Amino acid sequence: MKTFSKTIAKLTILTILFCLFSLPCFAELRRVPAASIVEQGLIAITVDAEGAEDFRYVGLKDKRHTYVGKIKPESKIKFVIGGALKNAKELPITDRTSLVRMQVTVKKGDTVIKTQSFRKENTSKVFLNYTVPKDADTLEVIENFVLTNKSGDSKFNQKVTTVNKLILSTREEILAAASGHPVTNNSSDKKATTDTDDKKTTVDANKSKEGSSKNTEKTDGKNGKSTKESPEAEAAKRFTRIVSGSAFLALLAGVGIYFFLKNKKSNRIASDRLAHKEQLRLQAIERQKNLQQNSRPEEVEDEWQQADGPSEDALHQNDPYQDIPQECEQIASVAAGTTQALYCQNCGAPLKPDSRFCENCGSKV
Structure with missing residues (x-):
C-alpha cells in the first residue's frame, strides 16, 4: 500500500x-503562408507574445499579418517568432540563409516614447524577453522573417519575406480599432425624446445591426477573436x-x-x-x-x-571392576589418553567419536 x-x-x-x-505549445499561433511562399521552402510561421492576454490573429492588413493582445503596465512579455522550413533536399537549392528583424515601438497614447530594434541571422526561431515600461500603454512590434534561397533555378533563387505586426495595449479602443471592430458611442439614449429622434434611433439601430453583421465576419463579439481565419491556420492549430x-x-x-x-x-x-x-x-x-x-x-x-x-553378571562375575560407573569409565578413558566422553552427561545417550554435540538432546559435550 x-x-x-x-x-x-x-x-x-x-x-x-x-x-x-x-x-x-498551446499558446503559439502557427500561420501557414501562401502557397507561393510555401513553394519556396517556408512551411509555417510561429508568432507568440507570452504574457499578453487574449493574444490572437486578426487578419492581413496593409500587407502585414496583424495580431492583437492586452497587456498591463510593467508586465513581462516574451516575443516568439520562428519559421518552419522545408527540407532543403526536397528543393533544388544549394544554400539557404534566414534573417529575423524585430522593431518594438513604445507609445503612450499617440506619443512615441522609444523605439528599439533587434536582429538575428541564420536562426529558425527567436525569443525576446521585454518588460513593458511603467508609463507606456501600447506596444507596436513589427516582425520581419526573410528567407533567402540560392539555386540554379530562378524560380527558387529569390527572397521570401513575411511581415507581422503585433499591437499590444492596455486600452480596449486601440485593440478594437486594430482588430477592425471600433468602439462607437451609443447616442440612442440622448435622441429618444422626440419622434424624429426615434426615427433616427431606428436608422442608427439598423445601421449598427448591419455594421455588426459585417463585423461578425471579422470578429466574434467583445472578445474580438477572428472567425475568418484561413483554413490552413485553423488546421495548423488543430x-x-x-x-x-x-x-x-x-x-x-x-x-x-x-x-x-x-x-x-x-x-x-x-x-x-x-x-x-x-x-x-x-x-x-x-x-x-x-x-x-x-x-x-x-x-x-x-x-x-x-x-x-x-549378561554382564555372568561374564564378569570374577571381574573386580564390574561395578565401575559411567563416570569412572570416562575417568579411565581420560587416564588412557582420550579426552572424548563416551556418554552425554545431560541425557546419558552414547556419543559418536569426535562429536562436540549430543545428537539426542543437542547439548555441548
Missing part, C-alpha cells in the same frame, strides 16, 4: 510538470493541439506502465524472499527430525545386543 501511494504521488508530480512545460495531446497521453501511459512494472518487480522480490525464508525453516525442521531418527536406531541396537548376548 505504501509503494502504491508513492507511485501515485510520483505520477501526479510528473503530470503537473508536463502540463506546465507544455502550456507554451494539428498542434492533436500532437501535444497525443504526446501528453503517450507520456502518461509510459509513466504509468513504468511504475506498474517497477511495483510488480518489487512485489516479486518480496515474495521470493518470503519463500526462501520458509524453505530454510522447513529444511531446519527436517534436519532436526533426521537427527532424532538417526539417534534412535543406535539405542535400539544397543538394547538388542544386550538382549541377545550374555
Whole structure:
C-alpha cells in the first residue's frame, strides 16, 4: 500500500510538470503562408507574445499579418517568432540563409516614447524577453522573417519575406480599432425624446445591426477573436493541439506502465524472499527430525545386543571392576589418553567419536 501511494504521488508530480512545460505549445499561433511562399521552402510561421492576454490573429492588413493582445503596465512579455522550413533536399537549392528583424515601438497614447530594434541571422526561431515600461500603454512590434534561397533555378533563387505586426495595449479602443471592430458611442439614449429622434434611433439601430453583421465576419463579439481565419491556420492549430495531446497521453501511459512494472518487480522480490525464508525453516525442521531418527536406531541396537548376548553378571562375575560407573569409565578413558566422553552427561545417550554435540538432546559435550 505504501509503494502504491508513492507511485501515485510520483505520477501526479510528473503530470503537473508536463502540463506546465507544455502550456507554451498551446499558446503559439502557427500561420501557414501562401502557397507561393510555401513553394519556396517556408512551411509555417510561429508568432507568440507570452504574457499578453487574449493574444490572437486578426487578419492581413496593409500587407502585414496583424495580431492583437492586452497587456498591463510593467508586465513581462516574451516575443516568439520562428519559421518552419522545408527540407532543403526536397528543393533544388544549394544554400539557404534566414534573417529575423524585430522593431518594438513604445507609445503612450499617440506619443512615441522609444523605439528599439533587434536582429538575428541564420536562426529558425527567436525569443525576446521585454518588460513593458511603467508609463507606456501600447506596444507596436513589427516582425520581419526573410528567407533567402540560392539555386540554379530562378524560380527558387529569390527572397521570401513575411511581415507581422503585433499591437499590444492596455486600452480596449486601440485593440478594437486594430482588430477592425471600433468602439462607437451609443447616442440612442440622448435622441429618444422626440419622434424624429426615434426615427433616427431606428436608422442608427439598423445601421449598427448591419455594421455588426459585417463585423461578425471579422470578429466574434467583445472578445474580438477572428472567425475568418484561413483554413490552413485553423488546421495548423488543430494539428498542434492533436500532437501535444497525443504526446501528453503517450507520456502518461509510459509513466504509468513504468511504475506498474517497477511495483510488480518489487512485489516479486518480496515474495521470493518470503519463500526462501520458509524453505530454510522447513529444511531446519527436517534436519532436526533426521537427527532424532538417526539417534534412535543406535539405542535400539544397543538394547538388542544386550538382549541377545550374555549378561554382564555372568561374564564378569570374577571381574573386580564390574561395578565401575559411567563416570569412572570416562575417568579411565581420560587416564588412557582420550579426552572424548563416551556418554552425554545431560541425557546419558552414547556419543559418536569426535562429536562436540549430543545428537539426542543437542547439548555441548
